[in-house]
Amino acid sequence: MAADVEGLSQVLRVRREKLEALREKAIQPFAYAFDRTHTAASAVADFEEAEASERLDEAGHGGTATIGGRIVSWRDMGKSAFGHVEDAAGRIQIYFRKDVLGDESFEDLELLDLGDWVGVTGPMFRTRTGEVSVRAESWTLLTKSLRPLPLGKVETDAETGERIVHSGFADQEARYRQRYADLAVHPEVREVFRVRAQVITALRQFLDNEGFLEVETPVLQPLYGGAAAEPFVTKHNALDQTMYLRIADELYLKRLIVGGLDRVYEVSKDFRNEGLSRFHNPEFTMLEWYQAFTDYEQQMDLVERMLLHVLDTVRGGRSLTYGEHEIHFEPPFRRIGLVASLSEALGTDVHEMPDEALVAKAEELGVPDLEGAGRGKVIDKIFGELVEPQLVQPTFVIDHPKELSPLAKEHRADPRLTERFELYIGGVEIFNGFSELNDPLDQRARFEAQASLRAAGDEEAHQVDEDYIRALEYGMPPTGGVGMGVDRFLMMVTNQPSIRDVILFPVLRSED
RNA sequence: GCCUCGCUAGCUCAACUGGCAGAGCAACUGACUCUUAAUCAGUAGGUUCGGGGUUCGAGUCCCUGGCGGGGCACCA
Structure with a gap:
């Protein structure tokens, strides 16, 4: 096993080592199934509804939600941490506190990485800065990610609410070849x-x-x-x-x-x-x-x-x-006759034009490869040059x-x-x-x-x-x-x- | 198939007329219990797409191959 790790780059090696560490702690890194109560979007919607109808408790908590998704951002604060978890239709912030989770569960967060799939349960609340979040009372690893996703940092413009992605994943070839990664990091x-x-x-x-x-x-x-x-x-x-x-x-x-x-x-x-x-x-x-x-x-x-x-x-x-x-x-x-509209563009009836005149016109327009083209094909080519691009x-x-x-x-x-x-x-x-x-x-x-x-x-x-x-x-x-x-x-x-x-x-x- | 531009760390990009291959993010170590492009201090990370050549010296110039973007051709 260690031999496999030798040839790997640093970023890949670190994740393999975390995988081993998880196994040593008897944490299953590839879970079988997970029951969630909410999607990220439905959890936020539920909370906002509870908030609007004044059903929050005195601590400002709405109902408890269980979310499943992929970790797409992480901000470690020492004895607490914030991260966003994203599922198919949205993302939601999770707030992890050492005094809520307990020492062991909180320390195990060190073995998580961006890209890991996790399940999280806890009450919903709104942070001081106004974001609807889950206060994690427990979490579970669903899948350990062994390869870093090219996640960009996401900034939300305070004025417009616009989503600005920094760095990110821009290489077109890589995006087409690794569509899974493209999809994973690009909700759009x-x-x-x-x-x-x-x-x-x-x-x-x-x-x-x-x-x-x-x-x-x-x-x-x-x-x-x-x-x-x-x-x-x-x-x-x-x-x-x-x-x-x-x-x-x-x-x-x-x-x-x-x-x-x-x-x-x-x-x-x-x-x-x-x-x-x-x-x-x-x-x-x-x-x-x-x-x-x-x-x-x-x-x-x-x-x-x-x-x-x-x-x-x-x-x-x-x-x-x-x-x-x-x-x-x-x-x-709009409906236009191919020959009729071309006649109009040329200022002369295309049907009356001899073949040679058509070919000459095509050549004048720079149509290549007229070799062996029949009359219809030449007309079509001229049409393609003169009329088609305007058909917006x-x-x-x-x-x-x-x-x-x-x-x-x-x-x-x-x-x-x-x-x-x-x-x-x-x-x-x-x-x-x-x-x-x-x-x-x-x-x-x-x-x-x-x-x-x-x-x-x-x-x-x-x-x-x-x-x-x-x-x-x-x-x-x-x-x-x-x-x-x-x-x-x-x-x-x-x-x-x-x-x-x-x-x-x-x-x-x-x-x- | 042709023209053109590109390929540098996991990602996004620098590196002048050829002169020690760099930054931000991600990662790692440490600090921080309401952060949100978190912040602060530090560390590590490279087959510069492959092969050949020129040169004291090549990411950079030349040849050759690979892959891709854009354009053209093809696509009644």
Whole structure:
């Protein structure tokens, strides 16, 4: 045992030694369970209520509380000590006195460290400086912490009540790699993930109320599709078959519409084997839904109602601060035609522009990598440069060129376009939906066009999915469908600058 | 994949044109029974991301590798 301790740094060694000392005193350093009567927050609330209704005893004590939590601060005064204990939702100050605890229990406090989990029991009171606290009559060690947490010192601004953290834990890499430590020392990070759960619950609630059925479709797929992206490739040993991790749920969900499950949705992890960025994690959460008998117009209305439901539920308001922007969600959101708005920006009808003029315009804007790009792709690129960044307030961009959308129905009024929308918020694409293509012959033709792109070297083009076409041949009712980038939406709701800040364990290169 | 910035004590950061690697917090010893960034006195703590090179001498300059942040590309 002693040999293990040799190579450790001083701070780790000291804690191991305290662990040994605890064992020698027959103090169990890793308890089995603990019954508490209050959380930190509920204890404070109880005391304040007792105080308000004048139910304190003559010593100023409210009821007795038993709290469990992690020690996050400590101030030793000799024969007394103050510390804060933090649980999932709050922190509370504990006051330890030698004359209350007795000599032995008080001296054992020396074996505690910041980061240890403890249970404490005692009456509640308010200190001279006004903080609601527990006067410890007994305490028990729940878990000894053998590694110091990067706890910053917390100052509460006397004027504003603001919480100021000194030093702390700032290294982004370390925070993502050791999310446990990040969460342990940053209540505001825990809050982001609480909001995340609330948002996903609210989304489910909304769709459930609209009569949708939540379903689960395969993650492991023999053919991938539903988006233009490179997949992760794996292999099933017993079947001796190549499998792909899904890049989208779309084709499976529409098979369910064919089968008569006329309103379905799935909250899914999708996987795309692409670069990483502030807006891209290789595995990410997508919400997709499909609703029979609707078109993209009705789906835009649904998206609006859904967003308002989520914001009302989670934020209690229809505005968000995202970075330097104030974003207001007041329906109906602006709707602009992709080609129409681009024509306006360029001062000339895009449909009338020859291919060469479009390419020239793209090059002028510094769009790289135009090699082999079709007309639709070039238009999309120019749009991305000129219009997209301005779409801060929620804006539906609608009616995309046909070649960009192999799964969307041709526009009923213009065969060059499709009935499709993308909703941009804060300059970022969050939703993508369309009137779903349900003509199996047209679908086959579009797949085959994709297949020839693929043969020409486009790794991201669709493969022909014969089984999906077979499903469409049985007949899919008119259907509107939508996909939502849940992580990106959460970036907006929680005002986080990177997708990694809303994903608990973002993808990183392995440490060794 | 490309550009760029970074990696120094457990944490947050210093260290000039190359010249003994430092501070605050945390830790340890001591004082202190209402403190709250507690305070006061003292002590210890380092593979400066790894490898190689230049130099009398490298945290610092050069080469190479690793990991990360930001940007770009990719992402219909």
